[in-house]
Amino acid sequence: TQLLEQSPQFLSIQEGENLTVYCNSSSVFSSLQWYRQEPGEGPVLLVTVVTGGEVKKLKRLTFQFGDARKDSSLHITAAQPGDTGLYLCAGAPFSSGSARQLTFGSGTQLTVLP
Amino acid sequence: NAGVMQNPRHLVRRRGQEARLRCSPVKGHSHVYWYRQLPEEGLKFMVYLQKENIIDESGMPKERFSAEFPKEGPSILRIQQVVRGDSAAYFCASRRDPGGYTFGSGTRLTVV
Numbered sequence: 001t002q003l004l005e006q007s008p009q010f011l012s013i014q015e016g017e018n019l020t021v022y023c024n025s026s027s028v029f030s031s032l033q034w035y036r037q038e039p040g041e042g043p044v045l046l047v048t049v050v051t052g053g054e055v056k057k058l059k060r061l062t063f064q065f066g067d068a069r070k071d072s073s074l075h076i077t078a079a080q081p082g083d084t085g086l087y088l089c090a091g092a093p094f095s096s097g098s099a100r101q102l103t104f105g106s107g108t109q110l111t112v113l114p
Numbered sequence: 115n116a117g118v119m120q121n122p123r124h125l126v127r128r129r130g131q132e133a134r135l136r137c138s139p140v141k142g143h144s145h146v147y148w149y150r151q152l153p154e155e156g157l158k159f160m161v162y163l164q165k166e167n168i169i170d171e172s173g174m175p176k177e178r179f180s181a182e183f184p185k186e187g188p189s190i191l192r193i194q195q196v197v198r199g200d201s202a203a204y205f206c207a208s209r210r211d212p213g214g215y216t217f218g219s220g221t222r223l224t225v226v
Contacts, residue, residue: 004156033214042118042205042217043157088156101147101170102215104156 004105023089118218139208
């Protein structure tokens with residue numbers, strides 16, 4: 001079983017602060033995705049990273065895929081209350097072949113206080 | 115609305131009843147996935163279907179749970195003789211091959 005561990009599990013910060021969320025595994029993934037989920041809704045895809053060492057920026061969010069394709073990080077600059085939500089990483093293991101079902105991390109619940 | 119449509123949004127069942135959860139994928143998407151989420155946890159894969167075929171059901175309990183994706187109509191996740199431990203949010207996702215996933219808003223099942 002391939003596991004994705006996210007840290008921290010909970011994070012509460014003040015508006016304007018920076019933060020980093022980590023997603024780690026002992027397994028190699030063909031790609032890794034980050035989602036944001038709000039209460040009562042399904043996850044919404046933020047980004048997909050495919051290449052080891054890849055860095056993608058989405059406004060104030062920076063995503064990085066580890067060189068060995070086993071880990072990833074999400075960095076938010078100058079967090080805003082609207083960033084509050086559950087952030088989930090999800091990987092597509094090589095072993096899933098064409099099925100590509102996702103393995104999800106347990107999530108990081110971010111609260112940004114005004 | 116071009117998204118994944120799930121219904122009902124909320125479902126309450128008594129222990130022993132059957133629960134039927136429906137998922138209409140994005141138009142043109144032939145791959146459907148069902149995931150289950152417990153409170154404050156990530157999503158756990160249950161089953162992957164293509165039209166009229168179950169491709170991978172390794173995450174779905176062998177007893178009481180079944181899924182289908184008929185040629186016409188939505189995908190159905192059926193839970194027979196529900197127990198309190200079945201209470202969770204059930205999410206459906208669809209994708210085109212190749213392509214990314216689109217998730218529905220989920221069905222929140224409560225077993226009383």
